[in-house]
Amino acid sequence: ALGTFAIGTEGFMIAAILPNIAADLVISVALAGSLISIFALAYALSSPILTALTGRVDRRKLLLAAMTIFSLANVVAASTHTFWGLAAARVLLACAAGMYTPNANALAGALVPPERRGRAIAIVNAGLTVAIAIGVPLGAVAGNRLGWRMTFVGVAVMSAAAVVGLLAGLPARAGAGMVTATLRERVRVLRQTRVAPTLLVTTAWAVGTYTVYSFIASFLATATPLRGPQVGYALFLWGASAGVGVIIGGNATDKLGARAVIRTSLSVLALALAGLSTVAHVLPPTIALPPVLLAMIAWGLCHWGFFPAQQTGLIQIVGLKLAPIVLSLNASFMYLGFSLGAAVGGFTLLHATVTDLGWVGAACELAAVTLFLKTRAAARAQGTPADERISPCAST
Known part of the structure; x- marks a missing residue:
């Protein structure tokens, strides 16, 4: 650990x-x-x-x-x-x-x-x-x-x-x-019909958050009175929310199923990120801090609340035997999203302002939930069985 x-x-x-x-x-x-x-x-x-x-x-x-x-x-x-x-x-x-x-x-x-x-x-x-x-x-x-x-x-x-x-x-x-697992075995899992689109949902989710998170210090310095070490306190609030989000996401997945948790967490995450930019554009820094911090709490909860549900959903697709391979692929697609998110954020800074980052991140999360819903609809059209309830602790 x-x-x-x-x-x-x-x-x-x-x-x-x-x-x-x-x-x-x-x-x-x-x-x-x-x-x-x-x-x-x-x-x-x-x-x-x-x-x-x-x-x-x-x-x-x-x-x-x-x-x-x-x-x-x-x-x-x-x-x-x-x-x-x-x-x-x-x-x-x-x-x-x-x-x-x-x-x-x-x-x-x-x-x-x-x-x-x-x-x-x-x-x-x-x-x-x-x-x-x-x-x-x-x-x-x-x-x-x-x-x-x-x-x-x-x-x-x-x-x-x-x-x-x-x-x-x-x-x-x-x-x-x-x-x-060999590289050939990993590619074989990746070529399964539903695996690649589901992993792309992970990438889009990661892009959305990292578009904003990569430049969160600059965003907070512009949108709120927070400066220097004070940014760390805001990140502690985000991190604590993330830890709670993992627990809530795991428990909710057991009770409600992966589909409901993924759909809800991505939708609320998009609203939270959009809220960051909206508050930054509408309110002056002196009074923007409370709503920005509330949006960061919702962001942390929903961002990491998505993760155990997504892992569980991947296990449902490939089965427990191939779980280690698909979860390793999920980690790679997540880090690919982190990389692209930082690049998208940097591009936004060059062509817009730091306070626009939340809107860009929200657009990525909307793309993620749209891709997820389309993938699920395609699976139902092919007669794929309904979700099984698999504990997310197996997918940690």
């Missing part, structure tokens, strides 16, 4: 310190935002390839190597003084993260009995949830008070601690005999 906490903190915290990075490296905020695209795209492309290529490598050695590289890459990021040096460090960070996370999930499931597998995987992924709720706001506060480089130093220290924990806690033969 400490490893995924470090990865989650590094991956999400940069949005809060983009203005600081841009000022220090003497580049535009839009160009600094491409550092998010670079990381996310490198993760999306490298993770399935590296996971397949290292399928026969000892799991313990692989996790130790990945986390060590991740720690060192953070040191490189903290030390560089050029945009391209930081971009190269972000690529290295993404490759290490993309190799660590799926293998940590797989090993967690293999080390415990089947009846405890969901809990073990949930513990590993809890690091990401805690990173969003706590690590990112702390990184924002530290970055604004101590300088953006210290955020990377902090993540490097956490990563080194994770390496020590892995050395002490993992048995020497942990994960021996584990089988990893």
